[in-house]
Amino acid sequence: MKEYFNELISTRQSCRDFNDKPLGKETVLEIISSALLAPSACNSQPWKVYAVTSPEKIKQTALAIGVNGHNKFLSKAKAFIAVAEKPAVLKEGVRFDRNHFVKYDIGELIAYITLKAKSIGVETCIIGMVDQNLIKPALELKDGELCNIVIALGYSDCAIRDKKRKPFDETVTIL
Numbered sequence: 001m002k003e004y005f006n007e008l009i010s011t012r013q014s015c016r017d018f019n020d021k022p023l024g025k026e027t028v029l030e031i032i033s034s035a036l037l038a039p040s041a042c043n044s045q046p047w048k049v050y051a052v053t054s055p056e057k058i059k060q061t062a063l064a065i066g067v068n069g070h071n072k073f074l075s076k077a078k079a080f081i082a083v084a085e086k087p088a089v090l091k092e093g094v095r096f097d098r099n100h101f102v103k104y105d106i107g108e109l110i111a112y113i114t115l116k117a118k119s120i121g122v123e124t125c126i127i128g129m130v131d132q133n134l135i136k137p138a139l140e141l142k143d144g145e146l147c148n149i150v151i152a153l154g155y156s157d158c159a160i161r162d163k164k165r166k167p168f169d170e171t172v173t174i175l
């Protein structure tokens with residue numbers, strides 16, 4: 001288990017070069033089903049997940065996240081999982097604004113999506129540059145839903161890169 005997890009987190013990497021292998025809708029739904037086990041504050045699950053699998057919606061979504069010509073590789077993505085934030089319903093007596101935890105909750109969900117995908121051989125790239133004017137019609141978002149994160153999915157022949165991370169001592173304080 002420990003070795004498997006270490007391998008999973010060190011080989012998960014942002015993929016910006018998807019190959020032509022198609023990705024089935026069932027695989028996308030399998031990834032989402034597992035990711036929905038992610039924790040959230042008060043178990044409020046303040047999200048709505050969109051499985052973008054039809055060619056027309058994939059094209060529309062790619063345009064909504066290719067802001068100012070960024071993320072050109074998205075035209076080769078085989079599917080997207082878009083995550084919309086929703087207002088949280090917290091337990092009574094919690095002394096925080098109801099939306100205090102939402103972005104952390106969404107982060108948990110995204111981590112689960114990317115790691116579950118990797119565990120079944122699917123590559124991902126998290127995309128945070130979302131054009132609100134284009135994503136709303138693309139996903140047909142409901143009132144109160146805000147999509148700031150889309151995950152591109154597909155397969156890749158890319159080699160595993162070395163991780164570039166800040167040094168441990170710069171990041172971690174031991175008390």
Ligand SMILES: Cc1cc2nc3c(=O)[nH]c(=O)nc-3n(C[C@H](O)[C@H](O)[C@H](O)COP(=O)(O)O)c2cc1C
Nearest residue numbers: 012013014015016071125126127128129149163164
């Ligand atoms: C919230 C968030 C937004 C991101 N947005 C983008 C993006 O718009 N385009 C992109 O190519 N990568 C994006 N990334 C991927 C990061 O660049 C990447 O995770 C980071 O450089 C570390 O590399 P690795 O994922 O390969 O380990 C995003 C990641 C996160 C967590």
